[in-house]
Amino acid sequence: MALTLLRGIHSNCFRLYPSVYVARKHVRHFRVRSSQGQTAMQEKQQTQLKASPKSESAKYEEVLKNYEAVIGIETHVQLSTLTKAFCSCPYNYGAHPNTSVCPVCMGLPGALPVLNSKVIESAVKVGLALNCKLSLSSKFDRKQYFYPDLPKGYQISQFDIPIAAGGYLDVDLPVEFGGGHRKFGVTRVHMEEDAGKLLHTDNGSFSQVDLNRAGVPLLEIVSEPDMRTGTEAAEYAAELQRLVRYLGVSNGNMQEGSLRCDVNISVRPHGQEEFGTKVEIKNLNSFSSVSRAIDYEILRQAQLHSQGQADQIVQETRLWEEGSQKTFTMRKKEGLADYRYFPEPDLPGVNLSEEYISTIRDSLPELPETKRRRYETMGLNMQDVLFLANDINVAAFFDATIATGADVKLAANWIMGDIAAYMNNEKLSIDDIKLTPQELGELIASIKGGTINGKIGKEILFELVAKGGTVKGLIQEKDLVQIADPSEIEKIVDKVLANNPKQLEQYRGGKTKLQGFFAGQIMKETKGKANPALLNKILLEKLNAKP
Amino acid sequence: MGSRAIMLLRANPQLFSFRSSAFPKAFQSKKRFYAAKYSLEPPDVPSLAEKARISLTPKQVEEFAPKIRQVVDWFGQLQAVDLQSIEPALRADTEGDNLRDDVPQVFDNRDAIIGAVPNYEDSYIKVPKVLNKEE
Numbered sequence: 153m154a155l156t157l158l159r160g161i162h163s164n165c166f167r168l169y170p171s172v173y174v175a176r177k178h179v180r181h182f183r184v185r186s187s188q189g190q191t192a193m194q195e196k197q198q199t200q201l202k203a204s205p206k207s208e209s210a211k212y213e214e215v216l217k218n219y220e221a222v223i224g225i226e227t228h229v230q231l232s233t234l235t236k237a238f239c240s241c242p243y244n245y246g247a248h249p250n251t252s253v254c255p256v257c258m259g260l261p262g263a264l265p266v267l268n269s270k271v272i273e274s275a276v277k278v279g280l281a282l283n284c285k286l287s288l289s290s291k292f293d294r295k296q297y298f299y300p301d302l303p304k305g306y307q308i309s310q311f312d313i314p315i316a317a318g319g320y321l322d323v324d325l326p327v328e329f330g331g332g333h334r335k336f337g338v339t340r341v342h343m344e345e346d347a348g349k350l351l352h353t354d355n356g357s358f359s360q361v362d363l364n365r366a367g368v369p370l371l372e373i374v375s376e377p378d379m380r381t382g383t384e385a386a387e388y389a390a391e392l393q394r395l396v397r398y399l400g401v402s403n404g405n406m407q408e409g410s411l412r413c414d415v416n417i418s419v420r421p422h423g424q425e426e427f428g429t430k431v432e433i434k435n436l437n438s439f440s441s442v443s444r445a446i447d448y449e450i451l452r453q454a455q456l457h458s459q460g461q462a463d464q465i466v467q468e469t470r471l472w473e474e475g476s477q478k479t480f481t482m483r484k485k486e487g488l489a490d491y492r493y494f495p496e497p498d499l500p501g502v503n504l505s506e507e508y509i510s511t512i513r514d515s516l517p518e519l520p521e522t523k524r525r526r527y528e529t530m531g532l533n534m535q536d537v538l539f540l541a542n543d544i545n546v547a548a549f550f551d552a553t554i555a556t557g558a559d560v561k562l563a564a565n566w567i568m569g570d571i572a573a574y575m576n577n578e579k580l581s582i583d584d585i586k587l588t589p590q591e592l593g594e595l596i597a598s599i600k601g602g603t604i605n606g607k608i609g610k611e612i613l614f615e616l617v618a619k620g621g622t623v624k625g626l627i628q629e630k631d632l633v634q635i636a637d638p639s640e641i642e643k644i645v646d647k648v649l650a651n652n653p654k655q656l657e658q659y660r661g662g663k664t665k666l667q668g669f670f671a672g673q674i675m676k677e678t679k680g681k682a683n684p685a686l687l688n689k690i691l692l693e694k695l696n697a698k699p
Numbered sequence: 700m701g702s703r704a705i706m707l708l709r710a711n712p713q714l715f716s717f718r719s720s721a722f723p724k725a726f727q728s729k730k731r732f733y734a735a736k737y738s739l740e741p742p743d744v745p746s747l748a749e750k751a752r753i754s755l756t757p758k759q760v761e762e763f764a765p766k767i768r769q770v771v772d773w774f775g776q777l778q779a780v781d782l783q784s785i786e787p788a789l790r791a792d793t794e795g796d797n798l799r800d801d802v803p804q805v806f807d808n809r810d811a812i813i814g815a816v817p818n819y820e821d822s823y824i825k826v827p828k829v830l831n832k833e834e
Contacts, residue, residue: 234801242803249822250813254806270801291789298752300826352828360823490750495789500797 212451219419219454222427223385223446224377227392228370229402230346230410231274237345237369238265238308245408249362257367259303264498271369272315272502274401275343276512278371279316281395281519282338288504290315292343292496297489300361301348309372311493314342315502321375322521323391327535329383336388337376343502346370371401377416377427382446386439389413394520398544406438413442418465419453428453428462432469433479445472449479523547530554536564539572545582549589556593559600566592570610574617586620587613594623603627605634607680636683641674641690644682648673649694659695667695739775742767 236243239256255263279286293311319338325331348366352359373392379385393404393411404411413436418428433449436442449470456464470479518526520541527537540550546567553563571592575582595616599609604627612626627633635641648670649656659666670691675682744764748755755763806812818825 235799235803240799240802240804241806250824251809252805253809253812255812258812260812266797266799268801269798272798300824300829350826351823357828358825359828360821361826362823492750497790499790500793500795501789503796 215454215458216451218421219450219457220422221380221417221419221446221450221453222377223379223381224416225375225379225385225388225442226414226416227373227375227389228346228412229278229373229392229396229404230412231271231369231371232400232402232410233268233270233274233369235268235270236367237268237271237343238367239263241367243364243368245410247364249360249364252364253366257303258363259305259366265308265496267499267502268369271343272504273512274369274399275315275341275371276504276509277399277401277516278373278396279319279341280509280513280516281399282316282319282321282341282373284316284319284338284341286316286504286509287313288506289313290342290502292499292502293493294496295344295491295493297491299347299350300359301350301363301366303348303363303366307345307347308496308499309344310342314340315504316341321388321391321395323384323387324524324534324538325383325387326538331534334378334384334387336378336384339374339376341371341373344370344372382443382450385415385446386443389442390439391520394542398517398520406436415442415446417446417449417453419450419457421457428457429465429467431465431467431479433472434469434482435471435473437474441472441474444477445479448477452479517544530560532560532564536561536568539568540564543582549582549592552589553592553596556590556597558593558596562596562600563592566596566613570613571617574614585617587617588620591616591621591623598623598627602636602683603634604632605681605683607684608632608634611680632681634683635678635681636686638686638690641678641682641687642694644674644677645670645687645690645694648677656695667691670695739771739778742771 234242236257239254241252241254241257243252256265276286290310290313292308294306295309295311296306298305317340319341321336321338323334323336325334346365346368348361348363350359350361375388379388389406389411393406396402396404396411402410406412415433415436416430417433418430420426420428431449431453433445436445453465456462469482471482472479523541524537527540528534532540539546541547550563550567553567554560571582571585571587574580575585592613595609595613598604599606604612612623612632615621615626616623652670652673655666655669659670667688671684671688674687674691675684742764744755744760744767747767748760813819816824
């Protein structure tokens with residue numbers, strides 16, 4: 153009983169305080185516990201807790217259930233173009249500081265920007281993938297402010313006429329958080345340039361600027377305030393990552409900074425139409441931080457509301473601190489910033505033709521949402537669907553394997569199981585392994601057709617994945633054809649029984665568990681090639697026969 | 700404000716010849732066109748100076764405010780033009796999209812650029828410590 157209580161309290165702490173990143177074997181991206189999604193297990197624990205004094209966690213539940221969180225996310229996606237947005241400087245993450253610069257990206261007098269055509273292409277791809285209306289005629293504007301990492305003293309961006317607006321993103325919540333489908337609105341997508349990198353020395357009265365990144369193209373994607381929980385927000389971000397990787401416009405890496413998320417969050421009492429005071433949270437470096445920071449902030453704001461101190465919530469920017477798992481005030485906003493926007497006179501307007509848009513639309517790959525729906529109709533369960541559709545290359549591998557006629561569920565199992573395990577161990581992507589979809593199809597067919605048994609199949613798979621080769625070739629080379637001839641198996645069973653008289657006696661005396669021992673010995677004799685079902689049938693017959 | 704007038708000016712180069720000699724003359728001329736004066740807000744000089752990161756003494760604020768106002772009002776004459784049915788021109792029209800292919804080209808005189816940086820140490824541009832983005 154005490155143990156159950158302990159377990160109950162323990163997991164409640166996990167749930168309501170910032171959660172731990174739970175690693176899953178075959179899932180690539182972060183999975184996080186959320187404060188929502190009461191499972192049967194948690195409800196059971198709550199009833200058991202009733203007997204104990206009102207714990208911290210129960211108090212938090214009280215507070216949280218009266219309020220609704222309203223969450224929106226601003227995402228900056230760094231495009232993986234070869235050159236910067238407005239000059240031909242190459243961009244390579246991790247290059248030596250200030251090696252990829254020129255008068256344009258350094259903002260030297262007289263330098264003029266020239267737009268990289270790939271930037272428009274990427275923006276249109278993303279706009280279409282997010283189901284937006286494209287602006288056939290948009291423009292660039294100057295966003296003016298002073299900061300050491302902004303060489304020109306202004307950022308070239310798009311203010312009032314973004315290239316795409318009014319779209320949405322379909323998201324499937326992970327199975328472990330209750331699953332479910334969500335549709336989150338996308339307010340706008342626009343093009344802009346990145347600033348350089350500013351590094352602060354710990355001591356010292358100076359900072360350091362690296363302009364390699366200045367001028368790198370970004371797409372800013374602003375969502376509608378449609379998310380309600382940390383989990384929803386994290387999944388929205390994860391789906392954006394999936395999308396930009398599918399489209400090949402960015403590596404969408406939060407740790408490297410090619411995908412950056414700022415969260416806007418407010419709470420309001422249930423039923424209230426008015427939004428509460430909005431707080432911005434920055435410095436989120438992973439999807440799990442997004443989720444945990446939101447959970448923390450919802451609680452912080454809800455508690456202030458419930459204590460009658462809602463006026464303590466001010467419109468400000470807070471930083472998420474990974475170490476303490478809390479948000480802290482960065483600075484209070486002293487009025488809104490005046491960026492003195494005006495149209496960029498050095499750049500022509502961005503005009504899109506219907507023809508251009510059609511060409512791009514036709515070149516789009518099957519998007520994650522469409523793929524997930526298709527996999528569902530193929531009879532796969534949601535967990536399989538989410539795994540297979542997560543990485544476009546894995547999905548392609550799966551599709552190619554199915555195309556050879558292989559059984560859908562078996563193909564999914566092999567990819568999600570042994571193949572994924574190998575990729576994780578060796579830190580390889582599916583394009584790096586030596587196994588081809590055709591050979592996987594052949595392997596599945598060989599097992600199904602009875603040429604080899606499952607265990608041998610696993611061994612062959614390992615060889616194929618690591619070294620390549622063909623299924624047929626390996627079967628022949630190593631003489632792996634399954635032994636399914638009953639008379640042959642009988643001979644071996646007899647031999648093994650004869651060689652182990654003591655165990656036979658013990659078995660007949662009642663120690664029936666020894667069947668496993670005999671089965672193992674027989675398998676060893678056949679070098680693993682015996683058909684397991686047939687083996688056990690014949691073995692059982694002989695064991696139970698009258699001596 | 701003045702920036703809108705500047706936009707109009709750039710878009711319609713025929714309206715005003717922006718030669719440096721023309722400007723001071725209009726400035727000093729006693730025959731000034733006041734028609735548009737009162738529809739434009741007087742400039743908030745301290746705020747403007749703050750945004751441009753130019754420090755002004757109170758005496759200088761007092762001195763410059765009327766002069767800046769005169770410049771703004773001079774541009775304000777443009778408000779007399781009837782633009783009801785005319786779309787704002789955002790820029791002098793250029794031919795085509797002026798796009799560039801995504802082909803890398805390393806700038807060949809990086810040394811000269813770096814050489815011109817006043818404070819360069821350990822491959823970084825050295826700047827005073829600024830923690831907050833203040834606009």
